Amino acid sequence: MSSVQTGLRYSEEHEWVDTSSPAKIGVSKVAADALGDVVYVDLPEVGDAVTAGETCGEIESTKSVSDLYSPVTGTVAAVNDDVADNPALVNEDPYGAGWLFTVEVDEEGPLLSAEEYAEKNNVTL
Template identity: 50%
Template sequence: MNPPDLRYHEEHEWIRVAGKQATLGISHFAQDALGDIVFIDLPKVGLQVKAGQQIGEVESTKTTSTIYTPVSGTVTSVNPELKDHPEVVNSDPYGKGWMVVIDLSQPAEVETLMTAAQYDTFLASQKKG
């Protein structure tokens, strides 16, 4: 269910690395737990971010959840479609529901994130807890 080419953070964000850029979004698990997403607050292009930093919020009919970046760098792109159609994250969290692109300042941070198999194990352990 979780694409194997992505890396995952314990706060349920994913990144897809291409060269020195990382595309970030939230996992299927996260969007499913949130329910119907109605608004997404994303950072501005040019923002310098550090791994673990809050970079936005997702509002749903149930709750508001913080978006964290699992990597450091500079935000170079924000998904413009999410402003008018935040529900895309519910229907396609790993595709059209991407949120931001970050130019990586510390590419080695990617190696500290979970693989899809590790994330699946992490999710299973959370359900038991």
């Protein structure tokens, strides 16, 4: 799998967003690889308000604990319980089964195209 998936948009903090409605959000493979083995995720709850660029949870790996930032502003519509039960999905399939939560979007934060994100992080599409 390539480090960056086309068709998605990316935040500076390495979250990806599929801007369909509701918007699906996860962390990029670049971030998953940098984190190492993910062992715990703390996700926002359904109904929570999230703000673009602000923290909304945490991802813990065997290396460190990192803040999770929302790439959009809106209301959390769903969370991926499978990731809560099996955080390794973030490493195994960050653009598929490892998605984190969905948001009914009111406003997008500053987002990069897949090409811009790949170039900024010196990785391939």
